[in-house]
Amino acid sequence: MSRAFLVVMDSVGIGGAPDADRFFNGTRPDNGANTLAHIAQACAAGRADQGRAGPLCLPNLDALGLGAAVRLASGADVPGLGVTPQGLWGAATEVSPGKDTPSGHWELAGLPVPWDWHYFPDTIPAFPADLSAAVARAAGTEGILGDCHASGTEILTRLGAEHLRTGWPICYTSADSVFQIAAHEETFGLDRLLKLCADVAPILHAMKVGRVIARPFVGSPETGFTRTAHRHDYAITPPAPVLTDWVQAVGGWVHGVGKIGDIFSMQGIDDVVKGPDADLMRQLSTLVDGAEEGSLTFANFVEFDSLYGHRRDIAGYARALEWFDAEIGALLPRLRPGDLMILTADHGNDPSWSGTDHTRERVPVLGAGRGARALGQVAFVDVAASIADHLGLADRGPGRSFL
Ligand SMILES: O=P(O)(O)O[C@H]1O[C@H](CO)[C@@H](O)[C@H]1O
Numbered sequence: 001m002s003r004a005f006l007v008v009m010d011s012v013g014i015g016g017a018p019d020a021d022r023f024f025n026g027t028r029p030d031n032g033a034n035t036l037a038h039i040a041q042a043c044a045a046g047r048a049d050q051g052r053a054g055p056l057c058l059p060n061l062d063a064l065g066l067g068a069a070v071r072l073a074s075g076a077d078v079p080g081l082g083v084t085p086q087g088l089w090g091a092a093t094e095v096s097p098g099k100d101t102p103s104g105h106w107e108l109a110g111l112p113v114p115w116d117w118h119y120f121p122d123t124i125p126a127f128p129a130d131l132s133a134a135v136a137r138a139a140g141t142e143g144i145l146g147d148c149h150a151s152g153t154e155i156l157t158r159l160g161a162e163h164l165r166t167g168w169p170i171c172y173t174s175a176d177s178v179f180q181i182a183a184h185e186e187t188f189g190l191d192r193l194l195k196l197c198a199d200v201a202p203i204l205h206a207m208k209v210g211r212v213i214a215r216p217f218v219g220s221p222e223t224g225f226t227r228t229a230h231r232h233d234y235a236i237t238p239p240a241p242v243l244t245d246w247v248q249a250v251g252g253w254v255h256g257v258g259k260i261g262d263i264f265s266m267q268g269i270d271d272v273v274k275g276p277d278a279d280l281m282r283q284l285s286t287l288v289d290g291a292e293e294g295s296l297t298f299a300n301f302v303e304f305d306s307l308y309g310h311r312r313d314i315a316g317y318a319r320a321l322e323w324f325d326a327e328i329g330a331l332l333p334r335l336r337p338g339d340l341m342i343l344t345a346d347h348g349n350d351p352s353w354s355g356t357d358h359t360r361e362r363v364p365v366l367g368a369g370r371g372a373r374a375l376g377q378v379a380f381v382d383v384a385a386s387i388a389d390h391l392g393l394a395d396r397g398p399g400r401s402f403l
């Protein structure tokens, strides 16, 4: 028997996407964006020394082949990385027409997104009047605030006080296909915010907007406003069976760690643990020790993206990578014979780039437990096919196993 662990390092791109010129941050196309290489270069140049110092130090990921994967994907220089790989290593290219989290995860799970997502224009207002009216009606308010593209932390600074005064929900979007609603946990109420998002989600999903995201926050104009951990995503359900379903179909257990439940609307997932990345790492560790034979553990570590990539915080991103590398280094020796762990990513979010949105990039594919070999350039769907192959499943989707 065998077990599989699919670990997504959210937004840890490695550059080189062949269609990057069709994706944008503001008016700047994404070609040239390279999350990992630009972080490594900033570290080597002494431009990322807050809370850490020196060249980027990722010995465990690099031993699997991370530095080699960056060079393969983009030809970029990655100072501090690039030892001879001892794992499976390659670079994966996405074909879905979005550089967002659901697109990346669905495609890694064997399902390229078969439609064009709806994106809201970067105008004010950003939303059609009838949609804004429907949201206000569902909220029981006279109107909505925001109605624009925004960074979720910046918009709280700008509109938090007005939200407290009016009680109107703050609605905003980004370069992703998302409708985000921020509201104060205590004055507006967390349950009321979650119900509002659940109530309007069918309207947005019918428009092919990928997700409605509840963004609760606390604080005051005096103390400032802070988002809480009670974020909840209401995503469109995948339109066809994916890796999680294939595993369940033969009686295998599927453990979700982090946002995986939200991303797949719990499709094919038996249980999920959410929380900060440090808690998720403890859960992943528990599952490495105890997950059942034949099971899939599917994990997403989001803080690279949410705390550092979108905030364009290079040193913070480097710290998060170094923490993650050390933690994974402690897990890898505990894998059992018959285990496969794949570490990969869903898109880029280059903290040195313009804007605050994701960047279209290739992603690393690193494998532990099945020897050392160069995989070359692969497709996102090959990740699902390979895990299915490893677990001995008949369903493998459109990808090809690289095992
Ligand atoms: O700026 P915040 O609210 O973190 O928003 C980010 O989070 C959204 C969902 O991951 C992305 O679309 C991006 O806009």
Ligand SMILES: [Mn+2]
Residues within 6 Å of the ligand: 010, 011, 100, 101, 305, 346, 347
């Ligand atoms: Mn993501």
Ligand SMILES: [Mn+2]
Residues within 6 Å of the ligand: 305, 306, 310, 358
């Ligand atoms: Mn993101």
